[in-house]
Amino acid sequence: MSEQKKVMLSGIQPSGDLHIGSYLGAIKNWAGRAESYDCFYFMADMHTLTVRQVPADLRRRTLEQLAIYIACGLDPEKNTLFVQSHVPAHAQLAWVLDCYTMFGELSRMTQFKDKSAKNADNINAGLFTYPVLMAADILIYQPDYVPVGEDQKQHVEICRDIAHRFNSIYGEVFKMPEPFIPEKGARVMSLNNPSSKMSKSQPEGCVFMMEKPEDIMRKFKRAITDSDTVNPVRYDPEKKPGVSNLMEIYAACTGRSYEQIELEFEGKGYGALKPAVGEAVVEMLRPIQEETRRLLADKAYLESVYRAGAEKASYVANKTLRKVYKKVGFIAQ
Numbered sequence: 001m002s003e004q005k006k007v008m009l010s011g012i013q014p015s016g017d018l019h020i021g022s023y024l025g026a027i028k029n030w031a032g033r034a035e036s037y038d039c040f041y042f043m044a045d046m047h048t049l050t051v052r053q054v055p056a057d058l059r060r061r062t063l064e065q066l067a068i069y070i071a072c073g074l075d076p077e078k079n080t081l082f083v084q085s086h087v088p089a090h091a092q093l094a095w096v097l098d099c100y101t102m103f104g105e106l107s108r109m110t111q112f113k114d115k116s117a118k119n120a121d122n123i124n125a126g127l128f129t130y131p132v133l134m135a136a137d138i139l140i141y142q143p144d145y146v147p148v149g150e151d152q153k154q155h156v157e158i159c160r161d162i163a164h165r166f167n168s169i170y171g172e173v174f175k176m177p178e179p180f181i182p183e184k185g186a187r188v189m190s191l192n193n194p195s196s197k198m199s200k201s202q203p204e205g206c207v208f209m210m211e212k213p214e215d216i217m218r219k220f221k222r223a224i225t226d227s228d229t230v231n232p233v234r235y236d237p238e239k240k241p242g243v244s245n246l247m248e249i250y251a252a253c254t255g256r257s258y259e260q261i262e263l264e265f266e267g268k269g270y271g272a273l274k275p276a277v278g279e280a281v282v283e284m285l286r287p288i289q290e291e292t293r294r295l296l297a298d299k300a301y302l303e304s305v306y307r308a309g310a311e312k313a314s315y316v317a318n319k320t321l322r323k324v325y326k327k328v329g330f331i332a333q
C-alpha cells in the first residue's frame with residue numbers, strides 16, 4: 001500500500017541541541033504522520049559544515065538528535081530515519097544541480113546574506129551553495145511535501161526553480177515539491193525576549209530537550225512577563241506577549257485551552273503561572289529524556305536504525321540519481 005501514500009521529507013541540522021520550540025512546533029506532530037504519508041527524516045550533518053563545527057560535538061548531537069526523534073514517537077519501522085552523509089547520492093546530485101543554478105539567484109538568498117554577515121571570516125563556498133545541496137536532498141526523493149518553518153520557505157522555492165529549469169530541458173525528471181505548513185503546532189518564543197522565536201542563540205530564554213529540571217525551573221521563574229497587574233493571566237499576544245507565550249507553552253504541554261488556563265489562574269499572578277508552566281514542561285520532558293538516555297546507552301540499536309534508514313533512503317535516491325545521470329549524458333555503469 002505504501003506505493004500510494006504521498007511522500008514527505010524533512011531534515012534538521014544537528015548544529016545545536018534541540019529545544020522545546022522545535023519539539024512543540026514541529027517534531028511532536030511528526031509521529032502521527034506516518035499513517036498517512038511515506039516519511040523521510042534526516043539529520044542534515046553535511047549542511048552543518050558551512051559553519052565551523054567541533055567534530056566530537058557534531059557526532060554527539062547527530063546521534064542524540066536521532067535518539068530524541070525516536071523518543072518523541074517517530075517509529076523507525078514506520079519512518080525512514082537516516083544521516084545525510086550516509087547517502088552519498090545527495091552530494092552527487094548536488095554537483096549536477098550546481099551546474100543548473102545561477103550565481104545571481106544564490107546571491108539573493110536572504111539566509112546567505114544573513115549568515116555571511118554573521119560569519120564574515122568564513123564565507124565559504126558551501127555557505128553559498130547550501131540551497132543547492134538542500135534542493136538535492138529534496139528532489140532526490142521525489143517528495144510531494146516538505147514540512148519546513150517560515151525561515152526555510154525561500155529554500156523550497158529555489159528548489160522548485162531549479163527543478164523547473166532542469167525539467168524544462170530534460171522532461172519531467174523531478175516532481176515539484178510543495179512546502180507543507182503544519183495545521184497545528186505551537187509557535188514558541190524566547191522566555192526572556194518574547195518578540196523573537198525561541199532559539200539556541202539566546203540560551204537563557206531557551207529550554208533544551210535534555211535540560212535538567214532545576215535549570216528548566218530557573219529559566220521559567222525568570223521568564224519575562226508584562227507589567228499589567230490587573231487580571232494578569234490573560235491570552236493577548238499583542239499586548240501581553242510574555243504571558244501569552246507562557247500560556248501557549250502551558251496549553252501545548254497540558255492540552256488545556258486558554259480559557260481553562262485563565263480560569264485556573266484567576267485571582268493569581270505571574271508568580272503562580274511561571275512555576276506551573278515550568279513544572280508542566282519538566283513533566284512533559286521527563287519520559288522523553290528517560291527514553292533518550294536509554295536509547296543513547298544502546299549504541300548498537302541506534303546504529304541498526306541509521307544503517308537500515310540509509311539503506312532504504314539510498315534505494316530511492318539512487319533511482320533518481322541514475323535517471324539524472326542518464327539525462328545529462330553520463331555513460332551508465
Ligand code: TRP
Nearest residue numbers: 010011012013044047134137138
Ligand atoms: N536547511 C534546513 C534547516 O536549516 C535543514 C535542511 C537541509 C532541510 N536539507 C533539507 C529541510 C531538506 C527540509 C528539506 O532547518
